[in-house]
Amino acid sequence: MTILNQIINGIQIGSIYALVALGYTMVYGIVKLINFAHGEIIMVGSYFTWYTMSRLGAPAWAAVLGAVVFCAVLGMVIEKVAYKPLRNYARISLLITAIGVSFFLQNAVQLIFKATPRMFQNIFPGSLKLGGMVFSMSAVVTIVVSVILMIGLSLLVKNTKIGKAMRAVSEDKDTAQLMGINVDHTISFTFGLGSGLAAIAAVLYCSSFYQIEPTMGSMLGLKAFVAAVLGGIGSISGAVLGGFVIGIAESLTKGYISSALADAIVFGILIVVLIIKPSGILGRPENEKV
Amino acid sequence: MLKVDDINVYYGSIHAIQSVSFEIKEGEIVTLIGANGAGKSTILRTISGLLRSKTGEINFLDKNISVVEPDKIVKMGIAHVPEGRRVFKQFTVEENLEMGAYIHKSKSDIKEDIGKIYRRFPRLKERRRQTAGTLSGGEQQMLAIGRALMSRPKLLMLDEPSMGLAPMLVQQIFDIIKELNQSGTTILLVEQNARMALTIADRGYVLETGRMKLAATARELLADDSVKKSYLGG
Known part of the structure; x- marks a missing residue:
C-alpha cells in the first residue's frame, strides 16, 4: 500500500469519526453533557x-433512511426520558445516567439479536479508478457523503433559524428563552440531529467493516x-478536524508502525494535546468574564 | 396591564420574594427600587417565566401568565433586558438584533425594525458586523435594549440598565427609556440608581429584603424622608 492509500484510508475512517464527533460536540455545546x-x-x-436489509429485504436506501429516522427519534426519546429530568441537577448525575443508557442499549440489543457478530453485506460494491x-x-461514498453532511451542518448552524437558536441556547440558556426560543425543542432537535448523523456514520462504517456486534459502539x-476533545469540545470545525487527525494517525500507525499500537497512539495524541492545549486545537478557553 | 398578585419565590430554602403585589397600567413607567439583594431581579425573572412563584398570580393583559413558558410570554408582548446585558457575545451586532425578533416571521418587517433600531442607536449601525463581545459596556446596553425592542413588546422590563456605565451614558440610556415610553411602550424599570429612576418614572415601589415596603408616585417617593435617607444618599 502506498502512503497515499494509507492517507485515503485514514480520511475514510476519519470522516466517520468526524460525523460521530459532531454529535458529541453539539450535545456538549448545548447541555454540557x-x-x-x-x-x-x-x-x-x-x-x-442490517435487520431491515438482511431480514426484511428492504432496499439499501430505505434501510438507511429508516435508520436515520429511527436513531433521531431514539436520541430525542433518550434525552426526554433520561436527561431532561436531571437538567437542573449536578452534572455528574447526567454523566452517570449517560453511561447507564449506554449499558442499557448494549444489553437490550444483545437480548434481542444475541451477542454473536452479524455479517453486513457490502452496500457500496465496486471501485473507482482515478488518475491511475x-x-x-465505499471509501469514495464515505468521504463524499461525510463532506457534504459537514458542509450542510455548518450552514445549518450558521444560517438557519434553528441553527441560530442552537448557538444562542448553547451560549446562554436564560437569555435565549427571553428571545422567545423554546429551549426544550432546541435541545431535542440537537439530540435528533446528532443521532441522525450517527446513523449515517453507522451505515458508512458497516459498508467497509462488514461486521456488527452489540459492543461495537x-x-x-x-x-x-x-476526536471531539482533540479538536475542542463544543466546536463544530474542531470535531471535523479532530476526526480527520485521529483517522489519519490511526491509519498511518497501522500501516507503518504496528496495528497493535494504533489505539495507543490515538489516545497518546489526546494526552499530548490536553497537556499542551487543554481546550483542544480549535477550542475556546472558558468564557472570560467582563 | 400587568398585575402581580401575592407572589412568593424561593431559591431552595431561601424565601427571596415574600407576598409581593404590584401593578402597572398601560403607558406608565414604573420603577422597582431597593438595595442589592432586595429581590428586584428575581421579580423580573419571575414575570418572564424563568422562575416560578409558589403562590399567587401574574396577570398580563387579563391572562394568567404565572404558569406560561418563557418563550410564550415573549410572544404575548413582554420583553426583558436582563441584568448584565447578556448580549450573545459570539453573535454579531446584527445577529443579536435578529435573535430579538426570533418570534417574528416576516423578513421585511424584521429588516425594517433593524433599520429603526439603527436610527435610534447609530453606534450599533457602525458596528453591525462586529461580534457583540467586542462592544463597550454602553454599546452592549444599547444592543440589549435594541434586541428587546425587536420583539415589538407592549411591556419592556429593564434590569439595571445603568449598571457599570459612565454618567453621560447613564443620562443617554434614561433619555432613551423616556422616549420609548412616549412612543407607546409601557416600562418596568429596576434600578439601584433610585434618583435617576424616580426622575423619569410615574410611580415607584420600594422593595426591602423581598418585601414591598412602600408604594407611591415617583414625586412622593423623591420627597419621602425614609427613601431619601436609604436610597437617595440623604
Whole structure:
C-alpha cells in the first residue's frame, strides 16, 4: 500500500469519526453533557440497517433512511426520558445516567439479536479508478457523503433559524428563552440531529467493516469522543478536524508502525494535546468574564 | 396591564420574594427600587417565566401568565433586558438584533425594525458586523435594549440598565427609556440608581429584603424622608 492509500484510508475512517464527533460536540455545546450513549446510537443504527436489509429485504436506501429516522427519534426519546429530568441537577448525575443508557442499549440489543457478530453485506460494491489509482467505492461514498453532511451542518448552524437558536441556547440558556426560543425543542432537535448523523456514520462504517456486534459502539464512540476533545469540545470545525487527525494517525500507525499500537497512539495524541492545549486545537478557553 | 398578585419565590430554602403585589397600567413607567439583594431581579425573572412563584398570580393583559413558558410570554408582548446585558457575545451586532425578533416571521418587517433600531442607536449601525463581545459596556446596553425592542413588546422590563456605565451614558440610556415610553411602550424599570429612576418614572415601589415596603408616585417617593435617607444618599 502506498502512503497515499494509507492517507485515503485514514480520511475514510476519519470522516466517520468526524460525523460521530459532531454529535458529541453539539450535545456538549448545548447541555454540557458528554453523552456516552452516543456510541450506542451507532450500534443501534447498524443493527437497524442490517435487520431491515438482511431480514426484511428492504432496499439499501430505505434501510438507511429508516435508520436515520429511527436513531433521531431514539436520541430525542433518550434525552426526554433520561436527561431532561436531571437538567437542573449536578452534572455528574447526567454523566452517570449517560453511561447507564449506554449499558442499557448494549444489553437490550444483545437480548434481542444475541451477542454473536452479524455479517453486513457490502452496500457500496465496486471501485473507482482515478488518475491511475484505485479507490474502493465505499471509501469514495464515505468521504463524499461525510463532506457534504459537514458542509450542510455548518450552514445549518450558521444560517438557519434553528441553527441560530442552537448557538444562542448553547451560549446562554436564560437569555435565549427571553428571545422567545423554546429551549426544550432546541435541545431535542440537537439530540435528533446528532443521532441522525450517527446513523449515517453507522451505515458508512458497516459498508467497509462488514461486521456488527452489540459492543461495537464503545470503541468507535470513544475514538470519536477523543476526536471531539482533540479538536475542542463544543466546536463544530474542531470535531471535523479532530476526526480527520485521529483517522489519519490511526491509519498511518497501522500501516507503518504496528496495528497493535494504533489505539495507543490515538489516545497518546489526546494526552499530548490536553497537556499542551487543554481546550483542544480549535477550542475556546472558558468564557472570560467582563 | 400587568398585575402581580401575592407572589412568593424561593431559591431552595431561601424565601427571596415574600407576598409581593404590584401593578402597572398601560403607558406608565414604573420603577422597582431597593438595595442589592432586595429581590428586584428575581421579580423580573419571575414575570418572564424563568422562575416560578409558589403562590399567587401574574396577570398580563387579563391572562394568567404565572404558569406560561418563557418563550410564550415573549410572544404575548413582554420583553426583558436582563441584568448584565447578556448580549450573545459570539453573535454579531446584527445577529443579536435578529435573535430579538426570533418570534417574528416576516423578513421585511424584521429588516425594517433593524433599520429603526439603527436610527435610534447609530453606534450599533457602525458596528453591525462586529461580534457583540467586542462592544463597550454602553454599546452592549444599547444592543440589549435594541434586541428587546425587536420583539415589538407592549411591556419592556429593564434590569439595571445603568449598571457599570459612565454618567453621560447613564443620562443617554434614561433619555432613551423616556422616549420609548412616549412612543407607546409601557416600562418596568429596576434600578439601584433610585434618583435617576424616580426622575423619569410615574410611580415607584420600594422593595426591602423581598418585601414591598412602600408604594407611591415617583414625586412622593423623591420627597419621602425614609427613601431619601436609604436610597437617595440623604
